[in-house]
Structures are given as structure tokens and as C-alpha cells.
Amino acid sequence: MSSDTNLKDPTVLHKVARVVHAWKRESSMLQMVTSFISKxxxxxxxxxxxxxxxxxxxxxxxxxxATTSKQVSxxxxxxxxxxxxxxxRDITKLVAMIADLIGLDGEMGTDKETRHRITERLQPFxxxxxxxxxxxxxxxxxxxxxxxxxxxxxxxxxxxxxxxxxxxxxxxxxxxxxxxxxxxxxxxxxxxxxxxPEGWLVVSDIDDTIKYTKTSESTGILRTTFVEDPKPIAGMPQLYAHIQNQLVPVWFYVSASPYNLYPFLHGFLGAYFSPGTMILRDSSWLDISELVKSFTVNTREYKVDRGEKIYGWFPKRQVLCIGDSTQQDPEAYAELYKRHPHWIQAIWIRKVTDVPHLDEQNSPERFKTAFAGIPEHVWRVFEQPAEVHHLVAELKSSSRQAQSPKQGLVNPKNLPPPPKDRSIDGAEISRSSLGYVNMRPAKPQSTTMDEQTFVPPTMRALYFSPASTAVTDHSSMNEPRMDSHVKFDTDFQTPIPSGNDYLVKVKAAAFSHDELRLSNILNPSKSIPQIPLHSFCGTVISTPEKDHWNPDGPKFKVDDAVFGLIKHTRDGAAADYVIVSEDELAYKPKNVSAAEAATIPMPALTAWEAIFKYAGLDTTDIKLDRQQLRVLITNARNNEVGLQALQLLRSHKLFPHSRPWICATCDAEDQEDCLRKEYNVDATIFAPLPLPHDYDLGSIFRKNRWDPVDVVLDCAGQQMFEQAHSPKVIKEHGAVLTAVDSTPAEARNPLEDDEPRKDGVLSRFILVSPNGEALSQISELVEADEVRGRVESIKDLVDGGRSTPLQITNDMVEE
Missing domain, CATH: 2.60.40 (Immunoglobulin-like)
Incomplete structure (x- = not known):
């Protein structure tokens, strides 16, 4: 027997599909095209x-x-x-067409209340x-x-x-x-x-088990889902109330419905049945014609999969499974029993007799085949809920006997060892009281370490404790909340990566480039990361699930040393572990320490964006371009972005043919020799900070007969940034960029506007973002000794909460 239910009226399904496709064509086509061409x-x-x-x-x-004295989690x-x-858009016409197609015209289709109900339930799709x-x-x-x-x-x-x-x-x-x-x-x-962990647990289907749905007919599914008030199967609310009173179980309602129906089904369960967890299919069926497929396609595999998840949560509970004959509930529950016979105590299947065309599904042969090898006292097929009322008391009685040592029915020494937990794909999982140990086979080409790294459920972390009151649209985002603070915690929850993320054990994280001072700019208002320090170095602990079984495996393998910049809308790396995406990572340079590697990503990528994004240079063409680039970098010696920019501009790999002309300002005269000898700048300007009232950068350029530059990278602040816009300093169509203060740049060019002003000069704050490809090239420059980081001091993570981050430069929270 197929795992898919054969629909008796496929023409209705095809008609609905055509209607929905026609209605959605305009908006979905644009959405589809956008998804292909957009970042x-x-x-x-x-x-x-x-x-x-x-x-x-x-x-x-x-x-x-692990022990009786250990606090449970x-x-x-x-x-x-x-x-x-x-x-x-307005769906009035669509509602009318669907009502007509499923046979409501002249019956209920003209009723305003009914059409309103269709509209309300259709909208989530x-x-x-x-x-x-x-x-x-x-x-x-x-x-x-x-x-x-x-x-x-x-x-x-x-x-x-x-x-x-x-x-x-x-x-x-x-x-x-x-x-x-x-x-x-x-x-x-x-x-x-x-x-x-102990007690009873009920796994119950919803459609045609406790709710009248008619899942064997597409018209029935559409009617009961979009038109009719939800109706419980007669006698099932009373049966479930009896189970609740006698067994006091945990309830799981596992349905093949898509999650778009959650509000609808949640209201139904709340009205008639005990509260519990509802597990639905996790695909958004934007095409309602796919709704029927959700109810009928691969339901056995889906329910076994979800049953395994529940088993992983409650392996010691005693389980009662309740389903019906319309779908593959008998086969799914039978498979779960064969995997975990100690777990499932009873299986009850409602034989659906009030829906036509179910002769094959209701045949005795079907049930005998499904439950072959399973003791007859475990499974029961019933038509009326009253038939199984007395079985509840038997389950309760058997449970008491099993728990009573006086009865002599259970001898722990003679019991076989409980079966090992199994993941969805069948790989063994070993559970630990202090965390989890992933015992899957090693991922493809991840040969340096098996996926058996212990990851505790909690970790050490330095984090911002959010205010206790909610943020509103009237909350000030520029001032700290009175009840918020920086805190060091030894019991912070270890992040659990999604299917697209890497988990990295942090070796070092850096206070670099005034990250905390610039957080209001780098991190948009009202976003919610708690852990600071987004420039880091570490070791890969786990890789994305989506890459587990790809022939080439993930890009970064377990035990790889990596460094990177995490997007500022996510938690940073001032912790033992951090979650990162592939485009935030690159291989750590082999010739530097973890501490030095952690200082590089944020300032180096900021300088990279200044040169290759906002200044308009192309890394693929620059090696062939023999035209000299002219650059002014202010406060270069005292700023990490300035130092990284100097190194990038002096890289032979990046500029093999044309050596850029560099002028750098400094606020101390003894810095001039350093800039000329160590960084080979062509010219220096003494510019004490704050600038004197009569300071004139344009006059200095004119006095030295220097031509205007192509790019100004300001690392000094508003005064110097404003003076850099002098036509004596910057060329027409040049770029004046700041890495330290967005306010003056925002006044000239809004952050979301990349177009230059009318005078042709682009004024911009450099809003740095992760760039794994660029960071990989920077890593190569580090290994070629053309770029280095700068470490001023190193502190342990435990001392982070006692430090004053705004007074620290490049501190490593851990090495």
C-alpha cells in the first residue's frame, strides 16, 4: 500500500491550482526574479x-x-x-472562485459569514x-x-x-x-x-482522529479547512478528558498540516482538548493547492521522524499513540514500536467509517500487515471511542504494577539494556548530563577529528544584560538604559547552530577599532545581540548540517583554525563558543598567533571596503592598472583602520605595477619617521588633535604643491573630515571616507545613499560588513608578511567584566 493517499477528485485540486497560480502570478514572479538577482x-x-x-x-x-546533587537543566x-x-492583495475574487470550485455556489458561497471565514483562513497561505x-x-x-x-x-x-x-x-x-x-x-x-522525564505521554494525530477533516478527499480537505467550523470526532473529547484524568500525560499533537494552519488548529484544540505541543510540517505552502499534498504525501516518514524527536526528549515516558486509518498512522506507529518497544505501551487506531472510498484502508488485511510482529494486546482498532474507554484503566494499572517492586514483575537486572537513542538519519546519539556528544560519523573530508567533541550546555560569556522593560518606538537608542549593564557569566547558554551555521570554539576575540563606541552605527537600532566583540579567531567544532553529506563536505572542516568578522546584528565572540556563517569566515593565517589574528578582521575589512568598495577600485583590474592612486590617510599611526590601509596600499600583491602615493597625518612629530620608514609613506603632515582653530588642510596641500587625492580615509574625526572636502585636497568625483564618526558623513550623504553629491564627491561612513572572500585575500597577505595585526595587551575572559572596554584597544578576551 502506498504511503500517499489516493485522492478521489483530483480535478478539483487542479482547478484550485490554476486559480491560485493565476492570482499569484504578478507578485510571485517579481518575488522569484528578485530572489535570483538580489544578494x-x-x-x-x-x-x-x-x-x-x-x-x-x-x-x-x-x-x-550526572549525580543526584547536580541541578537538572x-x-x-x-x-x-x-x-x-x-x-x-485583495483576495475577494479569489475567495469567490475557490468557493465556486469546491461546490459552495448556491449553497454556502453567497453567505457573508462563510466567505469571511474563507478569507480569514486563506490569508496565512x-x-x-x-x-x-x-x-x-x-x-x-x-x-x-x-x-x-x-x-x-x-x-x-x-x-x-x-x-x-x-x-x-x-x-x-x-x-x-x-x-x-x-x-x-x-x-x-x-x-x-x-x-x-517519567510518566505518561500521548502522541495523537489530529485530522480524522480527533477533528473531522476528510483527508481522503481533496474537496473534503478544502471544505473542512477553509469553510466549515471545525468539528471534533464524536466521543473523542470525552475519551481524551478521561485519559487526562487517569494518566495525566504530556500531550503531543502531530499533524501533517502545514504550519500556516497553526492559529486555526490551536483554537480548535483549545476549545475541545487538553493543552499540549502541536507539531506541524515546517513548509510554508504559499500555493494552497499544495495543502492537499501536505495531508497525503510521505505522512508515514514525517510522523516517524517527529516521533523520533519526541523520543529523544522523553525516552523514559510511557507512550500511548492514537491515530486513524485514513493516512499512514498504523504503519508509522508500528515502525516506532519496533524501534522502541519499551517506550510505546499502546497503539489505538480509529477506523474511519464516515468517509467514503476507504475500503482498502479499513481492511483487516491492512492492519494485520501493518502490525505484523507486534503483540496483539499493544494495538487496537476501534470505530467508537467508547470501545477503548476501559483500556485507559488497564494502562494505568499496568503502569502501577511496573513501578511497584513488590509485584516482582520488573527485574532491572534481567532487563535488556535500553536501545540507544537514534537521530533522524539513524546515526547513534550518546547523551550526557552536562552537554551533548555528537556521535555521528565524521563528515565528508573532515578527517582530522570525528564529530565527538563535547559541547557543554552552558558557557562563559561577557554580555550586555538587556533592560528589564521592553524597548518601544519612543525609547532613546542613543543613551544606555539605566538598568542595563555589562556582565560576566559562567552559566550563559551555549548557542545551538542551525542547519546553515558553524559552531566555533573561540580562542581570542578583540576589542578593535572602537567597536563598542561605534556599536550604535554598526548595529542598527533595536537589534538584539547581547555578546560583544565581533572580530575573533577560533577552531571549528561543528559544521552546517546541510553540508554533512555533500560529496565535497563543508568548506571549513572540523578542527580547522579560522578567523573572521561576525555581523554586528548577531552575538559576538566574547564567549567560549560562537555561531558563525560561512561568509563570515576565512582560514587563520599560519604565521601569526590567535591573538594577533583576532585583531585583523574588523579594521582590515574596514580599510578594504574603503579602498575597493567606496573608492571604486576593482581587485581584478588593479593589477593591470598602471595609473597611480593618490590617497590621504588622517591619524594613520593611532588608528587600526589607518594602519591596515597603509599596509594594503603598500602590498606588492595588490599593487604590483603602480605604487600608490600616500600622504599620512600624525598628531606627534616623532611619528613621522615611523610612518616613512615602516610604512613607506610619501608625505606626512603634522596635525595635532584636536586641530587648532586656524588649521587649514587645503593650504598645506597648496603650499606643498600637491595635487588633490583620489581618496581620503579619515581616522581623526569631524574637524579633519570637513577640511578634507576642500577642492585643494580631494579631486572632483573623489571619495572622502570616515572610519570613526558617521555624523558628518550622514549630513552630506545618508548611510543608505551610495550616490555622490552634486559636486561629485562621495562622503561616506564606512559601514563594515563580513566578507569571507576579502578576508581570505587578507589572510594570504598576512602569510606573505605584507599585513600584520597589532596586539597591545591580552586579558582573560574572566577579567572582561572588570575592564572598561572603551579604554582598551585590541584586548584579547581569551587566548
Missing amino acids: PQSIQAADARQHTVWLFDNTAYQLPA WRAEVVACAFRKNSR LFHTASAHLMTLETPLPNSTIQMQKIGPTDDNGISSQTISANSKHIKDGTKIRSYLRGWGNQVFMDTIFAG
């Missing part, structure tokens, strides 16, 4: 004014403790979905998902503290799914806590039920 979206914070966000209710589980998978607001967005979760704990947790970024389907922890001894088994999305008031929230 990947930058990560940013979700905004209540621009986005709709859903948080899914969940269930927290406990990691086992609670963990929970947090699922959030983000959509763009107003990402749909037409929202455009919001990928690459971050959010902050606020969880009030029983000890009157609030736990803050960053979630995201969302993937291409607009989904963020990650595991977070709560190490609170005040949370007891059975506790229910409501968490809120920070900055969204009380509008967006989720409920978490904290469940201990």
Missing part, C-alpha cells in the same frame, strides 16, 4: 509594525543529571514563524515569509527573574526553530509558564509546559 538578506530584528509573528506552544524536558524547542504584513529575522523572548521564571533569549534568524520559510535552556531549580514538573516576545507587548506569546 542574501541581511539579518535584522523583526518589527511589530512590519511583521506578523507566531510563537508555538511547547513542552520543556529535562536533561538527566530544562530545555525546550522554541518555534517561531514570521511573515511580512500587508504582503497580499498568502503571506510572504520573513526570512533572516531575529526576535527576543522574555520568560518570567518562578523566582521573579526574567530570562532573555535571542531566537532566530528565521529560515527561508520564515521559521526559527531552536532549543533553549532554563537552569532554574524553581521550576517544577507540571509548571506552565507563558513567555512573551520582547517589544511586542502582550500580543505575541507562547505557553510552555515543563514535564519531568
Whole structure:
């Protein structure tokens, strides 16, 4: 028997597909073309004014403790979905056409209430998902503290799914806590039920098990999903209430529905059944014709996969599985039982007799085949819920006997060892009370270290503690919040990488290029990273899941030494571990220490962008260009960006034919010899800071008969930046760039405007961003001894909270 249900009326499905495709053609074509030609979206914070966000209710589980005195750790998978607001057009015509196609015209299709219901349920399928967005979760704990947790970024389907922890001894088994999305008031929230490792657990299907859906017919699916009020299967609410009273289980509702239906199904469950975690398919079906496929295609594989996930959370619980005969519930539950016979205690299948064309699905042969090899007392097929009411008491009784040592029914010494946990792909997983040990086979071409590196659930970190009150549109973003502070923590949650990220063990992270002072500029307002220091060096611990089984494996392998710059809208590297993406990394230069390597990415990439992005030079053509480039760098000796720019401009690899003319300013006369001897500048200018009132940079150029320069890289500040715009200093169509202060540049050119002013001069603050390709070239220059970093002092991570970061340059938090 196929794992896919055969639909009896495919013509309706095809008609709906044509209608939806016609309606969406205009907007989706533009979206598709844009996705091909545009750069990947930058990560940013979700905004209540621009986005709709859903948080899914969940269930927290406990990691086992190594000893009875060890505090247990609670963990929970947090699922959030983000959509763009107003990402749909008027759908009145579409609603009418769908109503007509599924046979409502003349019956219910003209009823205003019905059409409103169709519109309301159809809209989530037409929202455009919001990928690459971050959010902050606020969880009030029983000890009157609030736990803050960053979630995201969302993937291409607009989904963020990650595991977070709560190490609170005040949370007891059975506790229910409501968490809120920070900055969204009380509008967006989720409920978490904290469940201990032992007791009962129910895995229940939804459609045609407890909710009338008619999943064997496409017309039935469309009617019950978009038109009719949701109806429970007669007798099932009473049965589930009886189970709740007798077994007090944890509830998991596993449905093949797409997550677009979460609000609809959540309301249905809240009205008729016990609260629990709803697990839905994680694809956004923007085409509602795909909805039918979600209910019918590969449901067995999907439910086995989700069952394995639940087993990983609650391997010691006793499980009752409840499903129906329309889909592949018997086969899915049977497979789970064969994998974990000690876990599943009973399987109940509702034989659906109120939907036509189910003779094959309801045949005795089907059930005998599905449950072959499984004891008959374990599985039961029923038509009326009353048939299995008495079985609840039997399950409760058998559970008591199993727990009672006086009965002599359970002899731990004679029990076989419990089966090993298995991941989705069947690879063995060994769980540890202090963290997790990934026992998957080594990834392709990752031969230096097996994926068995111990990663603890918590780590040391230096972080900004957010204010306890939510940020609003009226909050000042330029002044620190009164109740926020920098803190060193030994129990910060270790980040868990998504399928596209690397996990790196940090060796060194740098206070470089005034990062904290410039954070308001480098990090857009209201974004939410907590950990500072984005220029770092470390060792790869794990690689993206998407690359695990590629023939060539991931670009960076486990145990590779890397360095990089993390995007400033994400957490930095002032911690034991950090999550990074591939475009933020390059191989660490082999000829420098980790501390020196960490000082390089941020200032070097800033200088690189000044020369090759804003000044308009092309690294592919510059080696063939024999025209001399003229550059002025202010305060070059005292600024890391200035020093990196000097080294790049003197690189023989970058400029093999034409040596740039460099003029550098300095604020001490003894620096002039250093600039000429060490960095081979062609001219120097004494410019004490702050500049004297009568200082005139243009007059100095005229007095020395110097021609105007192509590029000014200002590392001094507003006074020098303004004087650099003199036509005696900068050529027409030149670029005056600043690395230290965005205010004067913003007055001339807004940050989002890359076009030069009317006089032809581009004024710009250098908004540095990660660039793995450029960093790789910089790494080669370091190994060729053409570029070096500068380390002034090294401090251990534990001393970071006692330091005053704004008074430190290039401090390493750990080496």
C-alpha cells in the first residue's frame, strides 16, 4: 500500500491550482526574479509594525543529571514563524472562485459569514515569509527573574526553530509558564509546559482522529479547512478528558498540516482538548493547492521522524499513540514500536467509517500487515471511542504494577539494556548530563577529528544584560538604559547552530577599532545581540548540517583554525563558543598567533571596503592598472583602520605595477619617521588633535604643491573630515571616507545613499560588513608578511567584566 493517499477528485485540486497560480502570478514572479538577482538578506530584528509573528506552544524536558546533587537543566524547542504584513492583495475574487470550485455556489458561497471565514483562513497561505529575522523572548521564571533569549534568524520559510535552556531549580514538573516576545507587548506569546522525564505521554494525530477533516478527499480537505467550523470526532473529547484524568500525560499533537494552519488548529484544540505541543510540517505552502499534498504525501516518514524527536526528549515516558486509518498512522506507529518497544505501551487506531472510498484502508488485511510482529494486546482498532474507554484503566494499572517492586514483575537486572537513542538519519546519539556528544560519523573530508567533541550546555560569556522593560518606538537608542549593564557569566547558554551555521570554539576575540563606541552605527537600532566583540579567531567544532553529506563536505572542516568578522546584528565572540556563517569566515593565517589574528578582521575589512568598495577600485583590474592612486590617510599611526590601509596600499600583491602615493597625518612629530620608514609613506603632515582653530588642510596641500587625492580615509574625526572636502585636497568625483564618526558623513550623504553629491564627491561612513572572500585575500597577505595585526595587551575572559572596554584597544578576551 502506498504511503500517499489516493485522492478521489483530483480535478478539483487542479482547478484550485490554476486559480491560485493565476492570482499569484504578478507578485510571485517579481518575488522569484528578485530572489535570483538580489544578494542574501541581511539579518535584522523583526518589527511589530512590519511583521506578523507566531510563537508555538511547547513542552520543556529535562536533561538527566550526572549525580543526584547536580541541578537538572530544562530545555525546550522554541518555534517561531514570521511573515511580512500587508504582503497580499485583495483576495475577494479569489475567495469567490475557490468557493465556486469546491461546490459552495448556491449553497454556502453567497453567505457573508462563510466567505469571511474563507478569507480569514486563506490569508496565512498568502503571506510572504520573513526570512533572516531575529526576535527576543522574555520568560518570567518562578523566582521573579526574567530570562532573555535571542531566537532566530528565521529560515527561508520564515521559521526559527531552536532549543533553549532554563537552569532554574524553581521550576517544577507540571509548571506552565507563558513567555512573551520582547517589544511586542502582550500580543505575541507562547505557553510552555515543563514535564519531568517519567510518566505518561500521548502522541495523537489530529485530522480524522480527533477533528473531522476528510483527508481522503481533496474537496473534503478544502471544505473542512477553509469553510466549515471545525468539528471534533464524536466521543473523542470525552475519551481524551478521561485519559487526562487517569494518566495525566504530556500531550503531543502531530499533524501533517502545514504550519500556516497553526492559529486555526490551536483554537480548535483549545476549545475541545487538553493543552499540549502541536507539531506541524515546517513548509510554508504559499500555493494552497499544495495543502492537499501536505495531508497525503510521505505522512508515514514525517510522523516517524517527529516521533523520533519526541523520543529523544522523553525516552523514559510511557507512550500511548492514537491515530486513524485514513493516512499512514498504523504503519508509522508500528515502525516506532519496533524501534522502541519499551517506550510505546499502546497503539489505538480509529477506523474511519464516515468517509467514503476507504475500503482498502479499513481492511483487516491492512492492519494485520501493518502490525505484523507486534503483540496483539499493544494495538487496537476501534470505530467508537467508547470501545477503548476501559483500556485507559488497564494502562494505568499496568503502569502501577511496573513501578511497584513488590509485584516482582520488573527485574532491572534481567532487563535488556535500553536501545540507544537514534537521530533522524539513524546515526547513534550518546547523551550526557552536562552537554551533548555528537556521535555521528565524521563528515565528508573532515578527517582530522570525528564529530565527538563535547559541547557543554552552558558557557562563559561577557554580555550586555538587556533592560528589564521592553524597548518601544519612543525609547532613546542613543543613551544606555539605566538598568542595563555589562556582565560576566559562567552559566550563559551555549548557542545551538542551525542547519546553515558553524559552531566555533573561540580562542581570542578583540576589542578593535572602537567597536563598542561605534556599536550604535554598526548595529542598527533595536537589534538584539547581547555578546560583544565581533572580530575573533577560533577552531571549528561543528559544521552546517546541510553540508554533512555533500560529496565535497563543508568548506571549513572540523578542527580547522579560522578567523573572521561576525555581523554586528548577531552575538559576538566574547564567549567560549560562537555561531558563525560561512561568509563570515576565512582560514587563520599560519604565521601569526590567535591573538594577533583576532585583531585583523574588523579594521582590515574596514580599510578594504574603503579602498575597493567606496573608492571604486576593482581587485581584478588593479593589477593591470598602471595609473597611480593618490590617497590621504588622517591619524594613520593611532588608528587600526589607518594602519591596515597603509599596509594594503603598500602590498606588492595588490599593487604590483603602480605604487600608490600616500600622504599620512600624525598628531606627534616623532611619528613621522615611523610612518616613512615602516610604512613607506610619501608625505606626512603634522596635525595635532584636536586641530587648532586656524588649521587649514587645503593650504598645506597648496603650499606643498600637491595635487588633490583620489581618496581620503579619515581616522581623526569631524574637524579633519570637513577640511578634507576642500577642492585643494580631494579631486572632483573623489571619495572622502570616515572610519570613526558617521555624523558628518550622514549630513552630506545618508548611510543608505551610495550616490555622490552634486559636486561629485562621495562622503561616506564606512559601514563594515563580513566578507569571507576579502578576508581570505587578507589572510594570504598576512602569510606573505605584507599585513600584520597589532596586539597591545591580552586579558582573560574572566577579567572582561572588570575592564572598561572603551579604554582598551585590541584586548584579547581569551587566548
